[in-house]
Every structure is written in C-alpha cells, then in structure tokens.
Amino acid sequence: MDNKSYQDHFFKRAKIEGYRSRSAFKLIELDNKFKFLKNGIKLLDLGSYPGGWCQVVLKKIKKVKILGIDKKKVEKISGAEFIMGDFLDKKSQKLIIEYFGSKVDVILSDMAANTTGSKSLDSIRTNELCFNVLNFSKEILNKKGTVISKVFMGDDFKEIKYGAKKNFKKTDFFKPNSSRDESREIYIHCSGLST
Ligand SMILES: C[S@@+](CC[C@H](N)C(=O)[O-])C[C@H]1O[C@@H](n2cnc3c(N)ncnc32)[C@H](O)[C@@H]1O
Incomplete structure (x- = not known):
C-alpha cells in the first residue's frame, strides 16, 4: 500500500470504528500478538493523546484501572483518567505512583x-x-508485568535491546502492519522483571 492509500485506509477505519487515532490499530495488533490486555488489570498509557489506545483498552477488557498521561490535553473518555504533563518530569512520575497506590500490570x-x-x-x-x-518500569511495574514501548530503529537501538534484556526475562520486537513500512518505528515487548 502506498503512503497515501495507507493514510486513507486507516483514517477511514478509525472513523468508522469510532477511534480517535489510527494508532489504535497498532495496539490491537500488539495485543493480538502478545495478549497482555486482561480483565482487572492496572494500566498506564504514556503519550495517550488523542486517546485511541485508551479506547482500545476500554473496549477490549473489563474492570481496568487506566491512567493516561500526555503533554497535550486528552478529551474525557469514560472509564479513564488523564494527567496533562511531561512524563520525564519527576512530578508527573510521582503523580502516577500516587494515583495507582500499588504496582501496575501493564x-x-x-x-x-x-x-x-x-x-x-x-x-x-x-x-x-x-x-x-x-x-520507570523498575519502580512501578509488577514483577510479572508487561511493557510495550515505541522504539525507533536508530543508532542506539542495540543499547535499548541490551538494557531491556538485562532487566526483563523476555523481550521481543514487533512491527504492526498498521505501522507504515517507511517509518523506523517498531515496538518492544518486555515481560517479567528480572530483579
Ligand atoms: C503517536 S502519539 C500517541 C497516540 C496515542 N497512542 C493514541 O492512540 O491516541 C504520541 C504522543 O506522545 C506524546 N509525548 C511525547 N513526549 C512526551 C512526554 N515526554 N510526556 C508525555 N507525552 C509525550 C505527544 O504529545 C503525543 O501526543
């Protein structure tokens, strides 16, 4: 699919299915592959604007405690809470820890x-x-928890791979079909903290 058709295809699908972003389809593919969305979990969504991933989570599972954070304001989604702020700011990280009050699963x-x-x-x-x-996951993730994060295939990719392997029992990489071929984006899946 060329770039224009790609944009049109996922834009139309997102509109039809009521998702705020085309990224929603990436999370659907990631969960189909790694199966980390389970009823009753506590889930932190970093970089949540405009809210597509939160919508997928809320549609797919029940009784989830979900917090999203983004520098941009996310319009209300019933069943989710949001913090507007920079994740790199220690104050935001403190708010996240306080919000959950215990470890998170995803x-x-x-x-x-x-x-x-x-x-x-x-x-x-x-x-x-x-x-x-x-x-941050070393601080707040359950020992058996899962991390999914966007990574770019760049010069420091090997360092990320090395760091993840050191800290997690299992690590994999996956590029969803809904991620453009020409994009350097790929996702890392890490599960089970080693320490
Ligand atoms: C690709 S979008 C996320 C789309 C989202 N997953 C969805 O489905 O709607 C990336 C987001 O990361 C946010 N972002 C980038 N750096 C950030 C930071 N340091 N703290 C919080 N949010 C950040 C941007 O503001 C942007 O909204």
Missing part, C-alpha cells in the same frame, strides 16, 4: 518526540523516552 508507551527534520535526532529523542519508560 505500561504502554506510544510516546514520540516532536520531529525535527533530522531522522537520526528524532530516533535518538524517541529512544530516550523508551529508556526512561524501561527505567
């Missing part, structure tokens, strides 16, 4: 740094976010 991150025009710089900045997600 951490999702679709965070992407703003594009600068330099592909290499963009991937370094987005991968920096991924490093931070993996670090």
Whole structure:
C-alpha cells in the first residue's frame, strides 16, 4: 500500500470504528500478538493523546484501572483518567505512583518526540523516552508485568535491546502492519522483571 492509500485506509477505519487515532490499530495488533490486555488489570498509557489506545483498552477488557498521561490535553473518555504533563518530569512520575497506590500490570508507551527534520535526532529523542519508560518500569511495574514501548530503529537501538534484556526475562520486537513500512518505528515487548 502506498503512503497515501495507507493514510486513507486507516483514517477511514478509525472513523468508522469510532477511534480517535489510527494508532489504535497498532495496539490491537500488539495485543493480538502478545495478549497482555486482561480483565482487572492496572494500566498506564504514556503519550495517550488523542486517546485511541485508551479506547482500545476500554473496549477490549473489563474492570481496568487506566491512567493516561500526555503533554497535550486528552478529551474525557469514560472509564479513564488523564494527567496533562511531561512524563520525564519527576512530578508527573510521582503523580502516577500516587494515583495507582500499588504496582501496575501493564505500561504502554506510544510516546514520540516532536520531529525535527533530522531522522537520526528524532530516533535518538524517541529512544530516550523508551529508556526512561524501561527505567520507570523498575519502580512501578509488577514483577510479572508487561511493557510495550515505541522504539525507533536508530543508532542506539542495540543499547535499548541490551538494557531491556538485562532487566526483563523476555523481550521481543514487533512491527504492526498498521505501522507504515517507511517509518523506523517498531515496538518492544518486555515481560517479567528480572530483579
Ligand atoms: C503517536 S502519539 C500517541 C497516540 C496515542 N497512542 C493514541 O492512540 O491516541 C504520541 C504522543 O506522545 C506524546 N509525548 C511525547 N513526549 C512526551 C512526554 N515526554 N510526556 C508525555 N507525552 C509525550 C505527544 O504529545 C503525543 O501526543
């Protein structure tokens, strides 16, 4: 599918199915592959604007405690709570920990740094976010929990792979069909903290 047809296809599907973003289909594919969305879980959604991933979670499972955070304001979605802020800010991380009051089962991150025009710089900045997600997970994730995070195939990809393997029992990478071929984006799936 060329880029234009790709955009049109997922844009139309998102509209028909009532999702706020085309990214929703990436989470559906990720869960079909790794099966981490289960009734009753506590789930943190990093980079949640405009809310497509939260919609998928709420549609798919029951009794989920879900918190989203984004620099941008997410319009209300019944069943989810949102914090508007920068995840890298320690104050936001404190609010997340306070909100759950205990460990979480799933951490999702679709965070992407703003594009600068330099592909290499963009991937370094987005991968920096991924490093931070993996670090934060050591603090707040259940021992048997799951992390899914966007990663860019860039110079520091190997370091992410190495860091994840050190901290988690199982790590995999997956590129959903709904992610554009020409995009360097891929998702890392980590489960079971090693320490
Ligand atoms: C691709 S969008 C997420 C789409 C979302 N998964 C959905 O389905 O609607 C990436 C988001 O990451 C957010 N973001 C990037 N850096 C962030 C940070 N440091 N803290 C919080 N949000 C961040 C951006 O504001 C942007 O809204």
